Amino acid sequence: xxxxxxxxxxxxxxxxxxxxxxxxxxxxxxxxxxxxxxxxxxxxxxxxxxxxxxxxxxxxxxxxxxxxxxxxxxxxxxxxxxxxxxxxxxxxxxxxx
Numbered sequence: 001x002x003x004x005x006x007x008x009x010x011x012x013x014x015x016x017x018x019x020x021x022x023x024x025x026x027x028x029x030x031x032x033x034x035x036x037x038x039x040x041x042x043x044x045x046x047x048x049x050x051x052x053x054x055x056x057x058x059x060x061x062x063x064x065x066x067x068x069x070x071x072x073x074x075x076x077x078x079x080x081x082x083x084x085x086x087x088x089x090x091x092x093x094x095x096x097x
Contacts, residue, residue: 021063021076025050028059036064042096049092057081062089064097073097 023036025046032047054060060079067073075093077086 022066023064025062025064026059027054027057027061027079030055037066038064045096046093049096053088054081054085062093064093 021036023034023038025038026033026035027050030051032043032050034043034046038046050060057079060077060081063076063078065074065076073094075090077089081089
């Protein structure tokens with residue numbers, strides 16, 4: 001019986017982690033592409049930040065999941081970045097949004 005609970009829990013975790021992002025920011029060779037809901041002001045701020053601090057990074061992807069039910073904004077960063085660089089991006093996104 002407990003095996004079904006483990007399977008159901010695993011499926012729930014996989015389903016929640018595979019949920020598409022509300023906003024996706026892609027940075028590739030100095031060019032920023034945004035898909036999803038984001039204001040023009042935030043887009044310009046993100047472009048300026050990424051081009052100013054990460055001009056040497058070939059590519060990265062930032063997925064934003066807006067809060068539902070009172071939780072805080074979730075940020076997922078993908079790319080060849082150090083932990084400190086990821087934290088810098090996360091701090092900027094959370095402060096800006």
